[in-house]
Amino acid sequence: MSWGFSESHPVLESAILSAAEQNIIMFVAASNDGANRGKGDRIPFPARLPQVICINASDGYGNPSRFNPPPNEDDFNFMTLGEAIQTSDPDKDSHKSLGSKQTGTSFAAPGAAAIAALLIEFAKQDPLRKDKALLREVTTMEGVIKLFAGMSEDPVLGYRYLRPWDLVWCEERSDRHDCRSCRMAAEKNVRKLLAGRVPIPNLALVPNLPHSPEAEFDSLMNEAKGMCIEGTREKALHDIMSWIEDPNGELVGWIVGRAGVGKSAIAGTICSRLYANNRLGGTYFFSLNYRKADEAFLFVTSIAYQLARYIPGFAREISSVLKEDPDLALPKKGLLSQWEKLVIKPIQSSNLKLVFVIDALDECAKASPILPLLKKLEGSGLREKLRVLVSSKPSTLVDSGFRVLTQAPRRFDLDSVSAPTVEADISKMIRHDLGMTKERLEGFSSTDFINEETVGRLAKKSSGVFLWAKVACRYIDGGEDIGNLSTLPEERLEIVLDDWKCEGLSALYLEIMENAVKGPDRDILVRQVRHVLEVIIALFVPLPLNDLTAFCPDLKSQLVKHRLYGLRSVLIVPAAPEEPVEVFHGSFRSFLIEEKHDDFGISPGIAHRHMFRRSFNALTATGDSPLHRDVCNFRDPAINADEILDFSS
Known part of the structure; x- marks a missing residue:
């Protein structure tokens, strides 16, 4: 819509609202009045309606046009080329006949609509067209705003210049160039933006x-x-x-x-x-x-x-x-x-x-x-x-x-929920998880043990508990570093399916713990595992591996890493060293704290006492100890605790 009015028009507004309900995407010119509209709304009707996308104009260098209305802090203030746009002459037959050059937000609005149409067409091509959810999203106003926000530069004087080439672009450097890498990069950009929330403008x-x-x-x-x-x-x-x-x-x-x-x-x-x-x-x-x-x-x-x-x-x-x-x-x-x-x-x-x-x-x-x-x-x-x-x-x-x-x-x-329905859903989850294990093991180990019979037996043994099946699959998989584990995936599968083992979550957790300390030095391994788990249980905020090691002074970092890798089915141990190590599910924490196991039971009180001693020892270990009076430099012994900032955030 390349026009605007000072006052609202009820009939036109009703039509726009009706179009919005039918998921029609509308682009409207912002106006050419600059800051001269006087009091009240500086953006005319219908550009100020939330059901449309307001478009401002720019010059050929991405600078906002002087005739745009002042930027609205609550809007994205998108802009695209709206100055000296070459038009055709409708009075001449030849499509090559050029008319005058036109300027105004009225010409920027259809340009923005053309950019949106280009992106929608891109999403309708293979392989994106196979993603029905993505296709639905890209043809909504919210989807277009996500893409426009993702392709626009940081605001220039409050306006965002649309740069579609930041999303869809081909660097053709030779006749053999088949555009595959360019398309993959564009597909990745479009997927990422459409999967996110609609950002707020400011x-x-x-x-x-x-x-x-x-x-x-x-x-x-x-x-x-x-x-x-x-x-x-x-x-x-x-x-x-x-x-x-x-x-x-x-x-x-x-x-x-x-x-x-x-x-x-x-x-x-x-x-x-x-x-x-x-x-x-x-x-x-x-x-x-x-x-x-x-x-x-x-x-x-x-x-x-x-x-x-x-x-x-x-x-x-x-x-x-x-x-x-x-x-x-x-x-x-x-x-x-x-x-x-x-x-x-x-x-x-x-x-x-x-x-x-x-x-x-x-x-x-x-x-x-x-x-x-x-x-x-x-x-x-x-x-x-x-x-x-x-x-x-x-x-x-x-x-x-x-x-x-x-x-x-x-x-x-x-x-x-009926048992057959739950078992069918658990089977799908097991099939998915073990399918990923099978892909990872291809070429390194036999995967014949991962089959429909395995899926059925695991689903039946889960007794309707998704978490049991999920943890069992994680245990069978073993994680990326399988060289540090004492058993093979097929051996762990047999343990899980044993008629006398792993019945219920607690029994599965106990078997996982026993496998993590298996070997001739079992007593030493038990102490090391307890040491690491005490720290994880006591922490109020999970820590990355390197920081976690600092609270295990009796163990070298490599030993801490090995003990964690042996428990990857019940802990989240990220590959990235800066990401925190966490308990996978709260039931494992309860297993350690509430169920009394001679080897693996952990008392939170004792764990916190050990953490305090280790922390205090770390603070006093060097000659220039960081402990001193008024360690936070408040300079006021009478300061109220409520007035102290939360340093943990």
Whole structure:
């Protein structure tokens, strides 16, 4: 649309809204009035509507045209060539006849539409066309904005110049060049941008709220645990998405099931689907692995931060609230007050329909403060535009807490799914995981033992527990460095399938631990393994391998590495040295702490006492000890603890 009006036109606005509902992507000229529109809206109608993409003009060097309206802080302010554009002469027959050169945002808007059409056409070619989800995404307004934001330069005077060659480009250097490498690079760029969230235009507006990045669904911690394998848990996922889309649905949904049945995988899969559609308002995956992700005090500010960081339009609203009451950002502020002002009110003033996902609520050290927040939501009149999905094990605390709600939550009981359905889904997951093992072992070892009979026997022995099957597959695989393991994959498979071993998670964990210390020096290996696991259990924040070694002064770094590699089925041991070593699932932590094993049982109290001694010894080991009076240099012995910054963030 290469035109604009000072006033809104109801009939035209209705038509635009109707077109937007039909997923028609509209590009509108920003106007040529510069800063001379006077008071009120400086961007005319319909360019100021959120259902269209506003396009400004630039010169041939990517500089914003002087006649553009002032940049809008809440918009991307995309621009493309809009000066001295050569046109054809419609009064002459020859298509080669040139007309005059034209200037204005009216000519930049169709140029931007042509760029979008080029990218959509690229996505419709092989091999991207085979990805149905990607094709759906690229033909939406949100998808085009993702691509435009990814291809545009850093803002120049507040405007973003579109550079499609940054995404799709061919460096042809010879007649033999077949463009394959160029296409692969372009495909990778397009996939990466479309898989992400719609970015917000101005990160400078995002308030610096205390938050827990580890608790977000796409953190390294949660990504390593994986999501549902394609083709599995289809009914549960369908039921949850149907509840989310039901305008008369309950405010709260509850995924409930025993440990290991796949609650977090389902929650993560739902998050990824909502994320792609810009419907994900905020996530909080509680975890005992991180101190900042197992307590409630950062819950509200983390959700508010995600709203401001990822959902267009919320950053300014939340920043404005904090400007009036800066104390809302402090942990000492009441959660209900923070919830009301930083979350509820911004959503009330928005037209968006959002979903919050809270995973593993039973792993929250103090879950009781979270449940009144849901009650507060219930009384806020947001049921038509908000859903809250919670997952947990069957818990008296959670169940009784839900009773404060006027309307009981929609319950998605994973323990009630029929055994044949669960076994079929577990078989698909095992087939996928062992298929990756088979690919890795090809050419190095026989893989005849990985077959349909193996898949069936493992699925049956899992007894409906996805986690058992996942850990068993990790144990059979052994990880990349198989040379450091005392058994071969086929031997580990036989151990898992033994009728007298590995019945249930605890028995599987015990067998994995026993295999990690197998050998003539068993007593020494047990001490070394306990030493390393004590550190991992005691840490409030997981550490990378090198830092972890510093807390194991009795072991050389190579020994620490070997002991960790022997436990890769129950620990996340990243290849990158800067990434943290973590417990794969909270049930393994419980196995070590709660189940009394003479060789492998760990007391958290003793583990913390050992950590304290090692830390203190490290601080006093050198002649120029870093320990001294006022080590943080506050210069005020009477300073209140609430006034001290959180140095752990």
